[in-house]
Amino acid sequence: MRAALRAGWLGVAVLLSACGVNASLEGTDESERTTGVTITVDMFNEPPPKATLAAFTKATGIAVNWVVTDWDSLQTKILAATKARRYFADATDVDWSRVGQLSRLSAFYPMETLIDTKALAEDMPQLTSFTSHGHVIGIPYDAMFDVLTVNKEMFAAAGVSATPATMEEYTAALWTIKSKGVAAYPLSIPFAPAEGLSTYWYQVTAAFGGTVLDEKHKQHFADPASPGYRAAKWMVDAYRGGLVPPGNLDLADGQAQQTVMAKGLAASTFADYSGNIGTLYDVPSASSVVHKIAYVATPGTPVNNSIPDGIGVPVHAKYPKAAARFIEWFTSAGNQADFAGINGVDKAMPNYSLPSHLSAVRQLAEKGQLIGGAELATMLKTSSRPIFGTGAPSWYPHFSAAVYTHLHAAAAGEESVDTAVRAIAAVADRLSSRVITVGE
Numbered sequence: 001m002r003a004a005l006r007a008g009w010l011g012v013a014v015l016l017s018a019c020g021v022n023a024s025l026e027g028t029d030e031s032e033r034t035t036g037v038t039i040t041v042d043m044f045n046e047p048p049p050k051a052t053l054a055a056f057t058k059a060t061g062i063a064v065n066w067v068v069t070d071w072d073s074l075q076t077k078i079l080a081a082t083k084a085r086r087y088f089a090d091a092t093d094v095d096w097s098r099v100g101q102l103s104r105l106s107a108f109y110p111m112e113t114l115i116d117t118k119a120l121a122e123d124m125p126q127l128t129s130f131t132s133h134g135h136v137i138g139i140p141y142d143a144m145f146d147v148l149t150v151n152k153e154m155f156a157a158a159g160v161s162a163t164p165a166t167m168e169e170y171t172a173a174l175w176t177i178k179s180k181g182v183a184a185y186p187l188s189i190p191f192a193p194a195e196g197l198s199t200y201w202y203q204v205t206a207a208f209g210g211t212v213l214d215e216k217h218k219q220h221f222a223d224p225a226s227p228g229y230r231a232a233k234w235m236v237d238a239y240r241g242g243l244v245p246p247g248n249l250d251l252a253d254g255q256a257q258q259t260v261m262a263k264g265l266a267a268s269t270f271a272d273y274s275g276n277i278g279t280l281y282d283v284p285s286a287s288s289v290v291h292k293i294a295y296v297a298t299p300g301t302p303v304n305n306s307i308p309d310g311i312g313v314p315v316h317a318k319y320p321k322a323a324a325r326f327i328e329w330f331t332s333a334g335n336q337a338d339f340a341g342i343n344g345v346d347k348a349m350p351n352y353s354l355p356s357h358l359s360a361v362r363q364l365a366e367k368g369q370l371i372g373g374a375e376l377a378t379m380l381k382t383s384s385r386p387i388f389g390t391g392a393p394s395w396y397p398h399f400s401a402a403v404y405t406h407l408h409a410a411a412a413g414e415e416s417v418d419t420a421v422r423a424i425a426a427v428a429d430r431l432s433s434r435v436i437t438v439g440e
Helices: 002-007 012-018 050-060 071-084 096-104 125-130 152-157 167-179 195-207 227-241 246-250 253-261 276-281 320-330 333-339 358-366 373-382 396-411 417-433
Strands: 037-043 062-068 091-095 146-151 268-273 293-296 304-306 309-312 384-386
Touching: 037 071, 037 320, 050 062, 050 320, 062 320, 071 091, 071 096, 091 096, 091 320, 096 125, 096 309, 096 396, 125 309, 125 373, 125 384, 146 152, 146 195, 146 276, 146 304, 152 167, 167 227, 167 268, 195 227, 195 253, 195 268, 195 304, 195 396, 227 396, 227 417, 246 253, 253 268, 253 276, 276 293, 293 373, 309 320, 333 358, 358 373, 373 384, 396 417
Parallel strands: 037 062, 037 091, 304 384
Antiparallel strands: 091 309, 146 268, 146 293
């Protein structure tokens, strides 16, 4: 199967032929055009400011039709268009978790055939999260990664260190915060059966010194002594033992961040999101913990799992080269710094948190325009890493569904930790060994 996958990426011509893209892309002038065209960009987030897009059009002759589609519907649209071999956009979202699946389906151009991806590698540490079988499926446009956040005031009130070095120290600090009445439920874990619960588990697993899948995408967490098993037990024990608010059983990640951590109901979130201090916790209209939250290094093994968003060119794009030109512009260090607000709100992009370019993060930190910027820059450079070293497997969505379903059930008391972990392991074993048909 791996050989077949590699063969599918022998070149753009072979890839497009395999996908049935003939008349619109082979030997036509239209697909080669890099000016005087209108490209459709379909994303789940709001566009850059109108004036910024207008400046791009004036400089390149490429007009941009920006379409906003919610994340779930967009993933469905991408897969449906790929299976139907039809056009829907010239550039669109590439989520880190879908890279393996999109690679297997040959859904996107290998970006190294359109732009110089090697030149980006040093300043874009998370580019590896979008690489599958040696090919780059998308270019990261933000630098989202998991990070431990703590309420400094609560940790100080309990007389415990806000920078624990080990998981044991961190857990003991949480129990002290609870026992001293500083917070009734000091730890926030989003236990709703959703993707955020899965990524939380991966981050805790990393802190315990491991990963959930090996480089061949085989599971290695069924053993009770493994990091993955210990992480699952730690999370469920924290909930059932009283460290986590009971209501978190039905909260997804964003909900827990907004209604628990931002409201001062918890002292820490182990797998929070980079950029949340500036975009949520230090925003007075949304938070009651302004200037009280800090990013700290992951206790145990200092790892920050990468969960970035990317953008790529679908193989059925009408104007792939024009789209690539847009992506180069959109993901440039200068524009990312602007999107993050370095030159004022007029150039900022709504809800944009953290640039994927290390140089842009440093620039923001040096100008004091990125809260926790120095810490985030260090983490991005030294401890951020892909959740799956060889890229997310093509069957990742099915695996993640098993993860969050069974971890939720364990927290709810419907399954034991052992039953939940073994059920997840069984799904991983089945998925990693079976032959997956195109279109699944």
